[in-house]
Each structure stands twice: as C-alpha cells, then as structure tokens.
Amino acid sequence: GAVVSQHPSRVICKSGTSVKIECRSLDFQATTMFWYRQFPKQSLMLMATSNEGSKATYEQGVEKDKFLINHASLTLSTLTVTSAHPEDSSFYICSAADRGIGDTQYFGPGTRLTVL
Amino acid sequence: AQTVTQSQPEMSVQEAETVTLSCTYDTSESDYYLFWYKQPPSRQMILVIRQEAYKQQNATENRFSVNFQKAAKSFSLKISDSQLGDAAMYFCAYSFYNTDKLIFGTGTRLQVFP
Numbered sequence: 001g002a003v004v005s006q007h008p009s010r011v012i013c014k015s016g017t018s019v020k021i022e023c024r025s026l027d028f029q030a031t032t033m034f035w036y037r038q039f040p041k042q043s044l045m046l047m048a049t050s051n052e053g054s055k056a057t058y059e060q061g062v063e064k065d066k067f068l069i070n071h072a073s074l075t076l077s078t079l080t081v082t083s084a085h086p087e088d089s090s091f092y093i094c095s096a097a098d099r100g101i102g103d104t105q106y107f108g109p110g111t112r113l114t115v116l
Numbered sequence: 117a118q119t120v121t122q123s124q125p126e127m128s129v130q131e132a133e134t135v136t137l138s139c140t141y142d143t144s145e146s147d148y149y150l151f152w153y154k155q156p157p158s159r160q161m162i163l164v165i166r167q168e169a170y171k172q173q174n175a176t177e178n179r180f181s182v183n184f185q186k187a188a189k190s191f192s193l194k195i196s197d198s199q200l201g202d203a204a205m206y207f208c209a210y211s212f213y214n215t216d217k218l219i220f221g222t223g224t225r226l227q228v229f230p
Contacts, residue, residue, distance in 0.1 A: 032216050034216070034217070034218070038159075042222075042223075043207060043220045043221065043222050043223050044161075044207070044218075044220050046217065046218070049216075049217060091159060093159075093161065095161070095218075097216040104149075104151070104163060104166055105151075105163075105211075105216065105218055106163065107153075107160065107161035107162075109158070109159070109160045110159050110160070
C-alpha cells in the first residue's frame with residue numbers, strides 16, 4: 001500500500017515552454033500533497049503544499065506564477081512549470097500524506113526536468 | 117522555527133556490521149513525528165522508520181532501530197547487520213503533529229563495503 005506515482009520520470013524541453021508533472025496517490029486518498037525540489041547532492045526543498053479543492057500554499061521564495069499547482073482530486077496533483085528556463089532544471093519530487101497512517105508522507109519516484 | 121541537523125555528511129560501514137547515523141532537531145513543540153527516509157541512487161525516497169514523540173518506546177523495523185532522546189532532541193538511526201543494499205543517502209525529518217509538513221536534515225551518505 002501507500003504508493004505514489006509521478007509522471008513523467010524525465011522531461012526535456014526548450015526554454016520558454018511549459019511543462020506539466022503529475023503526481024498520483026494510487027491506493028489511498030490524499031487531501032494533502034507536497035512538491036519538493038532537489039538539487040544534486042542536496043536535501044529536499046519544500047516548494048508548496050497542495051490541498052485538494054483549494055489554493056496551494058507556497059514556501060517563501062517560490063514563485064507561485066512560475067510553479068502552478070492544481071490539486072483537482074483526492075488522488076491527483078499537478079505541478080506546471082511555466083515559461084521554463086535552464087535554471088528551472090532540477091529533480092522534482094511529490095509526496096502525499098496518508099492520514100490513515102498518521103502524518104506519514106509517501107514519495108513519488110521524482111521527475112528530472114532539463115530545460116535547454 | 118524547527119530545524120533538523122545531521123552532522124555526518126558521510127559514513128561508511130563494513131557489510132554485516134552495525135552503524136549509527138546521528139540526527140538532532142530543534143523545536144518548542146511537544147507533539148511531533150520524526151522520520152528516517154532512505155534515498156538510494158534511484159532517488160526514490162523510501163520511509164525507513166517513524167517515531168511519535170509521545171511514545172517513549174524506541175521504534176524498530178527489522179534491522180533498523182532508533183534511539184529517541186526527547187529531552188536531548190536527538191533521534192539517531194541504528195542499522196544492524198548492514199547490507200550492500202543499505203548504501204544510500206539517509207535523511208532525518210521532522211513533522212509537527214497534524215501539519216504533515218516535513219522538515220529535512222541535510223542528509224548522510226552511507227557507504228557499505230563488502
């Protein structure tokens with residue numbers, strides 16, 4: 001149980017284009033999902049908290065117009081990187097909290113974004 | 117603000133031996149959760165063990181156990197009978213009760229030698 005999928009696993013795009021990343025909880029309902037960014041050999045940096053049916057809460061320093069988050073259902077959250085630039089290249093990871101197991105977060109496999 | 121500190125950037129252990137990874141945290145809260153996550157080269161974050169702060173008993177999961185010292189704000193992970201597959205980055209994390217939001221330490225890279 002407690003499986004989170006993420007799609008795509010890798011994406012390469014041109015500068016100026018937008019990229020959408022999907023995060024799904026496969027076997028549980030997640031009222032809250034999280035989006036992280038991880039640079040090479042560094043820890044995870046929380047970007048935003050996504051709540052089903054409401055606006056996402058962004059961490060300080062994260063541009064909400066650059067990183068659009070939509071949590072349309074209890075099993076799906078999407079992160080759209082708009083007008084991507086090379087500095088947006090990174091590893092993006094989502095997670096979902098299974099409240100049935102007391103605040104434990106389960107992570108997707110991550111998406112490697114490369115902006116040319 | 118809550119912070120999590122992992123003072124060991126790298127650790128190494130011989131296969132079948134025991135290793136302990138350190139983690140300290142700072143919080144003024146009394147109810148919270150603590151976690152150890154493993155990130156192997158695939159970069160998939162895997163939950164290793166979790167501890168509720170209100171529980172005095174240390175959590176264990178097979179070869180993994182923790183030494184939770186609430187007063188000292190210390191949460192170390194002990195890996196017994198180390199295996200080659202244990203080689204990974206290990207992150208200690210804190211979550212305030214009922215917020216779900218995780219605060220991660222900087223990680224400890226564990227190498228396992230045959």
